[in-house]
Amino acid sequence: MASLLHDIQHHSVTIAAPLPLDSGQVLPAVTIAYQSYGVLNADKSNAVLICHALTGDQYVASDHPATGKPGWWARMVGPGKPIDTDSYHVICANVLGSCMGTSGPASPDAATGAPLGMAFPVITIADMVRAQAMLLDHLGISRLHAVVGGSMGGMQTLAWAATYPERLASALVIASAARHSAQNIAFHEVGRQAIMADPDWQDGQYYGSARAPTKGLAVARMAAHITYLSEEGLTEKFGRRLQARNIKSFGFDADFQVESYLRHQGLAFTDRFDANAYLYITRAMDYFDLADPHDGRLAGAFAKAKDVRFTLVSFDTDWLYPTSESRRVVQALQSVGAAASFVELSAPFGHDSFLLDVPALDRLVAGALGTGF
Amino acid sequence: MALRPDLAIIADAVPMASRVLDVGCGDGELMVALRGKGVDARGLEIDPANVTAAIARGQSVVQGDANHDLADYPDDAFDYAILSQTLQTTERPDRVVSELLRIAPRAFVSFPNFAHWRVRLALLWGGRMPVTRSIPIAWYETPNIHHVTVSDFRDLVRAKGIKVERVWHLSGDKPTSDAAASWRAEHAIFLIARS
Numbered sequence: 001m002a003s004l005l006h007d008i009q010h011h012s013v014t015i016a017a018p019l020p021l022d023s024g025q026v027l028p029a030v031t032i033a034y035q036s037y038g039v040l041n042a043d044k045s046n047a048v049l050i051c052h053a054l055t056g057d058q059y060v061a062s063d064h065p066a067t068g069k070p071g072w073w074a075r076m077v078g079p080g081k082p083i084d085t086d087s088y089h090v091i092c093a094n095v096l097g098s099c100m101g102t103s104g105p106a107s108p109d110a111a112t113g114a115p116l117g118m119a120f121p122v123i124t125i126a127d128m129v130r131a132q133a134m135l136l137d138h139l140g141i142s143r144l145h146a147v148v149g150g151s152m153g154g155m156q157t158l159a160w161a162a163t164y165p166e167r168l169a170s171a172l173v174i175a176s177a178a179r180h181s182a183q184n185i186a187f188h189e190v191g192r193q194a195i196m197a198d199p200d201w202q203d204g205q206y207y208g209s210a211r212a213p214t215k216g217l218a219v220a221r222m223a224a225h226i227t228y229l230s231e232e233g234l235t236e237k238f239g240r241r242l243q244a245r246n247i248k249s250f251g252f253d254a255d256f257q258v259e260s261y262l263r264h265q266g267l268a269f270t271d272r273f274d275a276n277a278y279l280y281i282t283r284a285m286d287y288f289d290l291a292d293p294h295d296g297r298l299a300g301a302f303a304k305a306k307d308v309r310f311t312l313v314s315f316d317t318d319w320l321y322p323t324s325e326s327r328r329v330v331q332a333l334q335s336v337g338a339a340a341s342f343v344e345l346s347a348p349f350g351h352d353s354f355l356l357d358v359p360a361l362d363r364l365v366a367g368a369l370g371t372g373f
Numbered sequence: 374m375a376l377r378p379d380l381a382i383i384a385d386a387v388p389m390a391s392r393v394l395d396v397g398c399g400d401g402e403l404m405v406a407l408r409g410k411g412v413d414a415r416g417l418e419i420d421p422a423n424v425t426a427a428i429a430r431g432q433s434v435v436q437g438d439a440n441h442d443l444a445d446y447p448d449d450a451f452d453y454a455i456l457s458q459t460l461q462t463t464e465r466p467d468r469v470v471s472e473l474l475r476i477a478p479r480a481f482v483s484f485p486n487f488a489h490w491r492v493r494l495a496l497l498w499g500g501r502m503p504v505t506r507s508i509p510i511a512w513y514e515t516p517n518i519h520h521v522t523v524s525d526f527r528d529l530v531r532a533k534g535i536k537v538e539r540v541w542h543l544s545g546d547k548p549t550s551d552a553a554a555s556w557r558a559e560h561a562i563f564l565i566a567r568s
Contacts, residue, residue: 334435334447334450335445335447340433340435341424342424342435342436343424343428360425363425363428366429367428367429367431370431
């Protein structure tokens with residue numbers, strides 16, 4: 001329930017400085033909710049910023065306040081883990097436009113106090129990164145040991161290197177891309193249309209009402225969830241097996257296990273995510289193309305980033321952000337002489353591999369951060 | 374662990390603080406050895422397990438293929454390119470050598486010498502493709518699709534107008550004299566340069 005979601009208290013800071021947006025609009029002030037782990041050392045040189053994915057949040061290594069489930073990257077972040085909080089001060093902030101305490105469409109209008117809804121300005125990946133930079137300024141951290149992110153988090157990481165190359169020593173980009181493809185945009189548009197076609201969406205002004213577009217949001221999540229998995233993964237997990245029955249119903253109940261699974265995924269998602277936030281963040285991803293301001297030359301985006309150490313990782317079963325997109329980034333980095341590492345890992349889980357048990361990824365992440373593991 | 378003998382020679386010969394691309398860098402052992410000399414080493418490696426191991430050791434390595442992916446590096450991106458024990462596995466060794474000397478003015482190239490006396494004997498008396506210490510895999514599964522001799526390589530670089538600045542010959546793990554190297558060298562390491 002969206003109303004419950006918005007009642008959760010998050011650790012946050014409100015920065016009373018204007019945030020100019022790519023759209024030309026300006027946010028007069030910005031609230032950023034974040035979590036941190038590990039101790040910031042005396043010279044503030046051990047900070048690692050983790051950027052989360054579309055439906056992620058700042059609870060990277062702590063239990064989710066709405067679902068009670070472990071943090072989305074608890075396997076990667078913590079004491080003795082590949083991103084070792086005994087060595088690093090890890091910061092993860094809820095992205096601009098999201099729904100876990102950072103300014104977004106559910107935030108109140110400064111004048112009326114009512115939720116902004118669709119009056120919240122359309123934001124971009126670069127806007128998210130500028131908001132994160134404001135948080136770091138507030139925390140007194142001028143330079144990061146590393147920025148790390150998977151999927152949309154990888155887009156933010158690339159945008160960090162392009163926007164603030166002097167503020168990071170290394171960038172770790174997992175299962176990501178420097179632009180959204182036509183296919184990526186197409187899938188997002190299906191999700192947005194599902195939300196906006198739900199009568200409970202009410203042009204985005206559902207916050208005060210007893211209704212929220214949970215059906216539309218659930219369908220959006222179902223469609224997106226398919227894109228996060230591989231065909232072989234789905235086949236292995238579900239095949240054509242029937243759900244809690246021996247024969248087909250000859251109706252439209254969830255006969256197949258895969259249907260039941262997707263319905264559950266869709267419904268569970270609505271407990272922890274806001275439909276308008278989904279619209280805004282998918283839009284930001286669709287607008288993302290790092291080469292766009294450089295006449296289509298991606299290398300132009302990294303012209304000042306040659307001293308940043310990049311590590312890119314793709315997965316062989318990820319058809320959402322395929323290896324060819326990572327290679328395109330690597331080629332651009334090589335053309336400017338930046339130190340770049342790249343490997344395509346083999347894992348059966350499709351795009352979601354970056355969140356799951358892939359031991360080679362653990363070794364890579366630790367090595368790229370310089371921990372050794 | 375001691376470096377492979379040809380890598381030890383290259384590690385010794387690479388000047389301090391130079392920029393190096395190690396093509397076919399394996400798990401990055403030469404790059405690690407060069408780190409102590411302040412060398413800015415980058416790697417290209419085809420095998421993802423090796424790439425993973427090298428990155429886990431903190432090295433900058435890109436998964437890629439010497440046959441095609443050298444094209445992604447700009448001209449003069451490095452001071453030295455290194456191609457160790459890989460030339461004989463490439464589709465077009467002549468083009469790979471040209472690429473090495475496009476992205477760097479100098480290159481180290483090492484390869485097993487197919488004219489070593491053991492190889493010659495295996496062919497001469499056995500009538501079969503040799504399986505030796507330096508060429509240990511049978512003809513049907515070897516990645517070595519372009520066997521090359523010391524004399525062949527000299528012919529190639531001469532034909533391409535490439536300068537040979539230095540040559541090392543190895544028999545087993547030991548250096549061997551240049552005299553009769555064509556027979557006696559199991560491995561050769563060439564330092565070549567644009568003329």
